[in-house]
Structure formats: structure tokens, C-alpha cells
Amino acid sequence: MSTEPPGDAEPHAAEGVSPGASGGDIPPAAVGRLSLYLRELRRLAAAGSDHASSRQLGQLLGVSDAVVRRDLAYLKPQGRRGVGYVIRPLVQRIRQTLGSNQVWNVVLLGTGSLGNALLRYQGFQEQGFRWVAAFDIAPERIGTVVQDVPVYHTDQLERRIRELEANLAIIAVPAGATGEIARRLAAAGITGILNFAPVALRVGDEICVANVDLASELQQLAFSVLIAGEPADGKPEKSSLKSSKNP
């Protein structure tokens, strides 16, 4: 009955709120940060705090306190003036908003070294995501079980996705195979794809795609270093520039 995922031992997590409702008008920039607030709030709670201020959260993430307050205000007032935010209900509220309140069944495409690392990555489970299957085409991998997740032949993609009621997919296959895989995922009913292959996925409008291009991340970092080293108009010298994807 409860859709409470593991990992977060919150006593009354499944309260009388419709999970995931009412988040339609939060700006993307704020959504990106909500997930990071969640991370830091949990860390604070684990360290024994039960309150946090916008100033504190802002410093932890490198954003201004005004941004934090604005972001959290999208969740309907949760803070107390003069006091700050009570961590536990705030964590619940953020989870509810982001949809972390419900279980997402995730499949992995490609069990190469990156795919393997993703399966072993602890962070997904901790946020309430559940691996239900992995797919590959290499005969020696099929039938194995990695971190409790069974590896099937990609032939079985459609069947297993339906069977296991998977919602999300993570693609970690070679670039060339990506387009075809994405089409099949969409057709099989997957509603969101996190794509690690260095290609721009063009799929239908009825499926969400987020791309993570590791080489591009490093390249952007290198550029930041470059311009930090040649300030506006002086001689090259170390200068302040804090690049952070979610600033």
C-alpha cells in the first residue's frame, strides 16, 4: 500500500498527501537545486541537526540565501521566521514534490564498465530508485546477476519492461546503438531516459530525455580554468571563478 522507498528511515513518510502532485510550476533551475537541498538536509539530519536556515543551506551549496528561500517557497511555506526550516518535514515535502516519494523502477541498458559502475552506485537506491533489470548483448554477461540485478539479453527488453513495470531507463551503451535502443524503450512504455552515450537523442515528445555527457563536463571545466587564468584584461593569474553545474 505504501509507496515508501527504502533508504530513508522516516517514520511517517506516507502521510495523507498525494505523492508527486502539485509540482507543475517550479522553474527548472529550482528543481535542479531541490535535489541538492535534499542531499544536504539529509546529511545535516544524520549529523544530528533538526533545523536549517536558508543561509546555512546556501553556503553548503554555494548559492545565495535568497535563492534558497525562493526555491523552498515554491513548496508552499515550510519555514518559520526567526527560526529556519525544520528538516524532517522539509525533506518529506521535497521528496513528495520531486516524486522521490514513489518507487521508480529503473532498467539499465549496457553492462560495460560504465553500466557496471552505475549498478553499483549507491546514490540511486538511496533516493528511492530501484533497479529491476539490466540488458546487454554480450553472451558472457547474459544470465549473470550484478548487485542483485539480473542481466537479460536485449532481445527481451520489451517483455521484461512490461513484466517488471519499469518506468525509467539509463542508457550506457556505445553511441552507435543508442538511437535504436531509445526507440524501443519508448515503444515499450518507458517514460524517461537518462542517456550517458555521447549522442543527442531525438525521440518522440511523449518521453523525457536527460543527457549526461561526461566529456562535455570535463571540457566545460577546462574552459573555466582557462578563463580563470586570464582575467578580464590583466596578465594571467589565478582568479576567482567558481564553476558548478548547480551553482
Add this chain to the structure above:
Amino acid sequence: MSTEPPGDAEPHAAEGVSPGASGGDIPPAAVGRLSLYLRELRRLAAAGSDHASSRQLGQLLGVSDAVVRRDLAYLKPQGRRGVGYVIRPLVQRIRQTLGSNQVWNVVLLGTGSLGNALLRYQGFQEQGFRWVAAFDIAPERIGTVVQDVPVYHTDQLERRIRELEANLAIIAVPAGATGEIARRLAAAGITGILNFAPVALRVGDEICVANVDLASELQQLAFSVLIAGEPADGKPEKSSLKSSKNP
């Protein structure tokens, strides 16, 4: 003499331009896309094209043609009206701007499954990044060589970084170890850190940090799926929403 990295067999890559100069005033949003244009331009070139239009590039990446033209205009006019962009010189210009023209020596911190996957990831080398060392504290890993990259004990971090003239570092260690590692990297002269650990790094202003939080990426995707499923005010139904980190 030439600082031409491998991977891109461009004949006259090291022309008489100062590498990496003149990029100080490109907006961050554009920088993020430049690296993706580069990727697609290479693919087009490999497929035999020698010209590309802003419309074509825009469609490949899911952005408007106006954005593409504006972005590329930051590099000083490169296109030809009525024709489009000649791919080869444009690739060179983007590489020069981003600093891909020069070699960046990269060290890896942490050779767990994620670290291993990063070492094996082809994309970094292809963009001109060069692994020079990896560090770990697990005795059984020290002294091994992964993909031609030697694994040293973290004790040797400062010495090896100086010796190998490393510029950039990628952190793939457990969250708890990250702060200390980052401080040491900064002290040792590293100028940029790509951080995969789920913590907000607070380091001095003389070093650039970019964070990649994998769990947060998946969480943002889930949120996109959620609001795509509950359109503005109707009954839940699939709807258009194309989430992409670099839209």
C-alpha cells in the same frame, strides 16, 4: 612544440593562433553547448559532410537555429551567408576557444567501479584529455596499471601531480574522503576538479570545481516525467516535455 592532442587527425591543427586565448566573454550557457556542437560536427565530418547549417546543428541538439548562430558568432564570424559553416575550420575554432587545443593532464582519485569506468571511457581522450595517474588507498590496487594509467597510493598525490604536471583532477572517491582530497589537490597545484562524489565541495577561489551528481540527474528526470504526466490542468496524460540538460 605543438600542443596538438591525439584523437582528431586534423592536418593543420596547430596554426598560428594562441591556443585558448580570447574566450573570456562567452556566456556559460553557450560554453555548455559549444562542446556539444563540437561532438556533432565531428560526427558530421566523419559521415562525409564538409558544411553544416545552424538549422541542421540546432535540430541535432534540440535548440533553435538562432541559438546556434548566436553561440557560434561568439567565436567571431565563421559562417558564410547562404552556405552555412565549413566544418573543419569551425571545429578548430571551437577547440581553440574551449582549450581543447592544448593537452590537459588529468589525474583520477579513486579507482572503484566508477573510477575504473572513467579510466576506460573513451570520450576524454578523444577530446584531448590525457590521463597521467590514478590514486587509491586499497593495497591491492596500488601498483597496478589500468588502461596504461598507473595507480599510485594517495600518499604520493602531491609528488606525482608535480612530477607529471597534472592540471585537472576527477574525484571518484567515497563522499567522506572528498573534502580532504580536494584540499590536497588544490594545494598541489591542480586548477580544476570534476567531482562525482555527492557532496558540495567548498574549496578556495583559486580552483574551479564542477559537480556531477548522478542521483540528482536521475531525480530531475523523474520530476520531468512526473510533470509531463500531469499537464497544466487536465487529467493525467502523456504530454510534451523534452528535458535535456543542454537543451
Add this chain to the structure above:
DNA sequence: TAGATTGTTAATCGATTAACAATC
């Protein structure tokens, strides 16, 4: 009460879009 911190406003800054003259 006094001190602290929120929620929110108005002002600024940055990015995207639409449109079109310039020009290949």
C-alpha cells in the same frame, strides 16, 4: 521585547526568441 530569519517585492541581470537586413 529583541534578535533572527522567513516570504516576497522590485530591480537587475542573463538567455532565448522572432525577425530581418546583409550577403554569399
Add this chain to the structure above:
DNA sequence: TAGATTGTTAATCGATTAACAATC
């Protein structure tokens, strides 16, 4: 020339900052 596509402008949209009254 005619058709195509750039470079760039003006208008719109979105996000951040600074400030402060409200209130715990």
C-alpha cells in the same frame, strides 16, 4: 539573379540579487 543562410537587432522570457516588512 534567386535562393539560402548568416549575423544581429529588439522584444520577451526567466533567473538572480538586494532589500525589507512580516513574524516567529
